[in-house]
Amino acid sequence: MIIDIHGHYTTAPQALEAWRNRQIAGIKDPSAMPSVSELKISDDELRETIETNQLAKMKERGSDLTIFSPRASFMAHHIGDFNVSATWAAICNELCHRVAQLFPDNFIGAAMLPQSPGVDPATCIPELERCVKEYGFVGINLNPDPSGGHWTSPPLSDRHWYPLYEKMVELDIPAMVHVSTSCNACFHTTGAHYINADTTAFMQCLTSDLFRDFPTLKFVIPHGGGAAPYHWGRYRGLAQELKKPLLKDHLLNNIFFDTCVYHQPGIDLLTKVIPVDNVLFASEMIGAVRGIDPETGHYYDDTRRYIEAAAISAEDRYKIYEGNARRVYPRLDAALKAKGL
Numbered sequence: 001m002i003i004d005i006h007g008h009y010t011t012a013p014q015a016l017e018a019w020r021n022r023q024i025a026g027i028k029d030p031s032a033m034p035s036v037s038e039l040k041i042s043d044d045e046l047r048e049t050i051e052t053n054q055l056a057k058m059k060e061r062g063s064d065l066t067i068f069s070p071r072a073s074f075m076a077h078h079i080g081d082f083n084v085s086a087t088w089a090a091i092c093n094e095l096c097h098r099v100a101q102l103f104p105d106n107f108i109g110a111a112m113l114p115q116s117p118g119v120d121p122a123t124c125i126p127e128l129e130r131c132v133k134e135y136g137f138v139g140i141n142l143n144p145d146p147s148g149g150h151w152t153s154p155p156l157s158d159r160h161w162y163p164l165y166e167k168m169v170e171l172d173i174p175a176m177v178h179v180s181t182s183c184n185a186c187f188h189t190t191g192a193h194y195i196n197a198d199t200t201a202f203m204q205c206l207t208s209d210l211f212r213d214f215p216t217l218k219f220v221i222p223h224g225g226g227a228a229p230y231h232w233g234r235y236r237g238l239a240q241e242l243k244k245p246l247l248k249d250h251l252l253n254n255i256f257f258d259t260c261v262y263h264q265p266g267i268d269l270l271t272k273v274i275p276v277d278n279v280l281f282a283s284e285m286i287g288a289v290r291g292i293d294p295e296t297g298h299y300y301d302d303t304r305r306y307i308e309a310a311a312i313s314a315e316d317r318y319k320i321y322e323g324n325a326r327r328v329y330p331r332l333d334a335a336l337k338a339k340g341l
Helices: 014-028 043-061 082-102 121-133 159-171 189-206 232-241 264-273 303-309 314-328 330-338
Strands: 003-009 065-070 107-109 140-142 175-177 219-221 255-258
Touching (some): 003 314, 043 065, 043 082, 065 082, 121 159, 175 189, 264 303, 303 314
Parallel strands (some): 003 065, 140 175, 219 255
16 A cells, blocks of 8 residues: 555635635625635535546556645635634635545545644644544644744744644644745745755754653654755764764654655655655645656656655565554554554
8 A cells, every 4th residue: 555644635626715815805804704604615526626636646656545634835824813723724624524535545634733823732732633533634734833934933842832742642643744835035935935844843853852751752744854864964963962862763763754855866865864664655746846857757746656766675665655654643554454454
């Protein structure tokens, strides 16, 4: 089985974006604020958006199951207040749940949190619990920068985040550390802000003792881990200067990287530098990079091609495709075993 841990609903029906635009307008003019009941999206509309997009690509490229969450750039936690974010998160999570119900063999949910700048992360716990306990979601997306590129929140190692971590440990779910859109003109959303955030999250963990307090907490750092694999010697050296344990002991029981790097040399580097037990297959398909690479003639996000071409063993390929996902996402493993898979 090939499990893609990084899927977003980037092809949601246009009605969702239209409703969101009305919600944003309603922040300034409360009389324009739409009700949740005004958003009408049928199962047929959901089927069409999935069957002609994600599911078609999965069949074409040979992946089986996608961990599916709301579109990352649409989270936009910097817009409005907590109530705006809570309503928006609930709507987006429900749509992902409906997709998983319509295609139970191909999709399983991961939750967007209703984060808001300056608001206690504990306020996210009710939505997190609803998604896990009622929808059967297996993970969450955690935005380390709800301000949208201005980084006003404390680092991930700060006790500010601890109530959320305690609930994650209790529910045995990992978090993909994933920012949303950037409203800072200095940082392009997918080309700079995403990669900056991945690197920043890794460094915040490196300089802290977070995992001493939460030894079973699991973070997935997407997009290949940002700069971390490419500058692995720098981070090993920094850990040494800071009198931290070796990285393999300090972080790699808790931090994992996905394969969304979109070229063969990147995958080759990732699988050479990072222990294979810490690499999980992911494509971010129909996401940030959708075009065809003129050097190869294949889609940049056809990630399976890179894994197949990597100089790794069949055992390691199994770990990347399936074994590691089952281990890092225990609720996913339980769900698959319940299906006899």
